[in-house]
Amino acid sequence: MKKWYSVISLMLAALLILGCLTVAFAQDEGKSKTIVFIPKSTDVTYWLFLRKGATDKASELGYTVDYQGVATEADVAGQVNLVNNIVATKPAGILMAATDAKALQPAVENGIKAGIPIIMVDSGIEDKTIPLANITTDNFDGAYQAGLLLAEMIGGKGKVANIGITAGSQTGRERSDGFIEAMKKFPDIQVLPVQWTDAIAATAMNIATDLLNANPDLVGFYSAAAPMGVGIAQALKAKGLDQKVKLITFDPSPETLPLFEEGTINAIIAQDPYQMGYRGVEMLDKVIKGGKIEEGERDIQIPVAIITPENYDTPESQKLLQTPDKF
Secondary structure (H helix, E strand, O other): OHHHHHHHHHHHHHHHHHHHHHHHHHHHHHOOOEEEEEOOOOOOOHHHHHHHHHHHHHHHHOOEEEEOOOOOOOOHHHHHHHHHHHHHOOOOEEEEOOOOOOOOHHHHHHHHHOOOOEEEEOOOOOOOOOOOEEEEEOHHHHHHHHHHHHHHHOOOOEEEEEEEOOOOOHHHHHHHHHHHHHHOOOOOEEEOOOEEOOOOHHHHHHHHHHHHHHOOOEEEEEEOOHHHHHHHHHHHHHOOOOOOOEEEEEOOOOOOHHHHHOOOOOEEEEOOHHHHHHHHHHHHHHHHOOOOOOHHHOEEEEOOEEEOOOOOOOHHHHOOOOOHHHO
16 A cells, blocks of 8 residues: 555645646747837838847847837837837847937836836936947047048138938937037038928938038038938939038938949948847847846947948958848
8 A cells, every 4th residue: 555655645646747848848839939129210221130140149049139119219108108008018128229218208217117028229218227238320420530521622711511310319419419519610610590390301312402502612511311311402403512512421222222333422321230139139138038137238229331433342341231132
């Protein structure tokens, strides 16, 4: 009889262990394997390159990437609502670029408090300590370099226009401030007040047209993102000034590259959004698996490269071109 009790006890113990393992496995299986990437908008191809980096790394690690965003950067309230709604679905993690540094801060903070790992990419919120990490371009330095190059192109004198993204975004402020800081080195250059566009090409085209009409002595334009570069180029071509007035823009996108190749855009400040997405998912995975992002890893700034006709065909420049085959 004792033998039977021993056998039954062993069987019960085995079943108990198996049951625990089954529950643990079920709990693990129940965890989301979806990382949501929220761009500033879905109307700009730049974000597709960042999504590609995120998707490639996610595939390596066994996640899927869900791409959700508002139509334009002007829809700040829409992005706030979107973030809150996505947090409620309990994804494995969130990568996001804030349309407005102040307005998006409460939504990000609520997500963190709800236990959702959030990493900011490209454009963050005012308090950088709230998200787990911030992976951005060195926007100030990129704009500063653009300013120095434009000054060189126009011989250090003349009137130039500063066409910005949005006043509320971290990226928008840094790219305007860096450009203005560079211009301070050239007392013979007059910088017109920054004009904000919400990264809409049509708005940039209308602003550029008005500026050209009011300032026939304008010799240069600085564009803080691809949509504005396209809009400015259209305004210059319409007035027959595309080979006369200098234009430097951020982002070697499918829209800007033909204008660069024909000479309407004279130089491009190139970011590496692919790396932002790739490294963002890599860091999220570390946290999801119980790891910790060290203090020295929390704020990563990726340097820019300047693409000119002289270096356009080099492997280094070609790697940064945001062409559809890389999406």
